[in-house]
Amino acid sequence: MDVAREGGCACGAVRYRLASDPLFTHCCHCLNCQRQTGSAFVINLLIEADRVELLVGAPQPVEVPRDDGSTQVIFRCPSCQVAVFSHYGRREVSFVRGGTLDQPSSVEPDVHIFTRSKLPWITLPDSAPAFDVYYDSKVLWPATSLARLEAIMPRARSDA
Ligand SMILES: [Zn+2]
Numbered sequence: 668m669d670v671a672r673e674g675g676c677a678c679g680a681v682r683y684r685l686a687s688d689p690l691f692t693h694c695c696h697c698l699n700c701q702r703q704t705g706s707a708f709v710i711n712l713l714i715e716a717d718r719v720e721l722l723v724g725a726p727q728p729v730e731v732p733r734d735d736g737s738t739q740v741i742f743r744c745p746s747c748q749v750a751v752f753s754h755y756g757r758r759e760v761s762f763v764r765g766g767t768l769d770q771p772s773s774v775e776p777d778v779h780i781f782t783r784s785k786l787p788w789i790t791l792p793d794s795a796p797a798f799d800v801y802y803d804s805k806v807l808w809p810a811t812s813l814a815r816l817e818a819i820m821p822r823a824r825s826d827a
């Protein structure tokens with residue numbers, strides 16, 4: 668059963684609602700995420716961009732350089748500048764920052780990634796797989812999530 672979750676920035680100028688459960692939830696220990704958050708890792712809820720319904724406000728896109736030379740678009744509250752979600756390559760999928768949920772405890776990571784730069788004092792749970800770098804979504808994602816992803820990538824499918 669899908670759960671609708673709400674969240675927002677610190678000042679309340681941005682509020683959002685997730686129309687369904689995420690596709691998959693990452694806990695990313697990469698150096699980019701550590702730098703962006705000033706913390707040990709980020710929790711990203713991957714979800715179709717159109718399922719992030721803005722209730723209040725309009726997060727502003729900020730292009731942020733990454734170590735590999737690419738940029739990541741991070742959407743921030745225009746007032747308090749808290750980052751609420753970001754886009755990596757494809758715009759169809761938003762990466763919602765788990766700490767901005769009203770109830771961050773309502774999600775748990777499905778996978779830990781980039782553990783090669785995990786801070787040494789963090790012990791990972793046995794409940795989720797962990798990878799030095801990345802993983803194969805076709806192997807790890809539930810079939811329902813893979814179908815949802817395919818549904819928002821119609822061009823790739825028709826070209827195949
Ligand atoms: Zn704000």
Ligand SMILES: [Zn+2]
Binds near residue numbers: 695696
């Ligand atoms: Zn990362």
